Amino acid sequence: MADRFMHTVLTPAVLEAERHYYGRTYPTFDTEPESDAFTEAEVDFIQSRDSFYMATITENGWPYLQHRGGTKGFLRVTGPNELMFADHGGNRQMISVGSLAVNDRVNLFLMDYPSRSRLKILGHAKALDAREHPDLVEKIKPPGGHASKVERIFVIKVLSYDWNCPKFITPRYTADEVAKTVAPLKARIAELEVQLKQRTSS
Incomplete structure (x- = not known):
């Protein structure tokens, strides 16, 4: 668990709610922990996602x-x-762009449904006009390209992150993941169909 994440979200009201329902609170910190740098595990997880959720404040x-x-x-x-x-x-x-112009706080929620994993990220974000930053456009344009041009670049300075428990995450699979899973089965079925056809025709 990342210390800075919990230090940020465990406000007095949250601690009071914990005492009310459970008679205890999560450990708190006397001083503010440093921002948490990504490890290789977070980098691999983040860059293998094909979607995420981002919360802003209007x-x-x-x-x-x-x-x-x-x-x-x-x-x-x-x-x-x-x-x-x-x-x-x-x-x-x-809505997100306008909100960030007033309040730059964001929360990202990244899911891996098959492995029942989720990563929560707190940070400060800004949206840059792509016309003013062609160098960044080349740096971060998505792999394989996109049907429409890049209009903005979101830059997020990460404050902290936290891995959440897998409890109650229902495994779900994309069409590509299902296709990869059933491909060997389809190949085996095709092989057996050929064998069956050969036997019935002989």
Whole structure:
């Protein structure tokens, strides 16, 4: 468990709720821990995701949760405490971009349903105009390209992260994951069908 993550989210109200329901609280820290750098495990996990959820806070104080998707590796680890991803043209509502202009706090939620793993990330983000940063566009454009051009670049300075327990995560599989799993079965079925046809025709 990353110390800085828990130090950030264990507010007095949270600790009071823990005392109320469980009669105890998680350990707290006398001094603020340092920001947590990614290890190889986090880097591999992050850059193998094809989607994640990102929460921002709107100008009038409401949480806003958005799903982001792309090819595996579209969310890039660009430093020990830094993430970037390319933002393409969408519904043009600009809720996340506008919210970050007022409050730069974000929470990312990354899921691996087959292995029942999840990674939570706290950070400070900014959205850069891609027209003003062509060098960054080349650096972080998604693997395999994208149908629409990059309009913005999200840069996230990571404060901390935490791995959550797998309890109650229902395993789910993408179409590609299912296809890879059943491919040997289909090949075996085809092989047996050929053998059966040969026997019945002889």
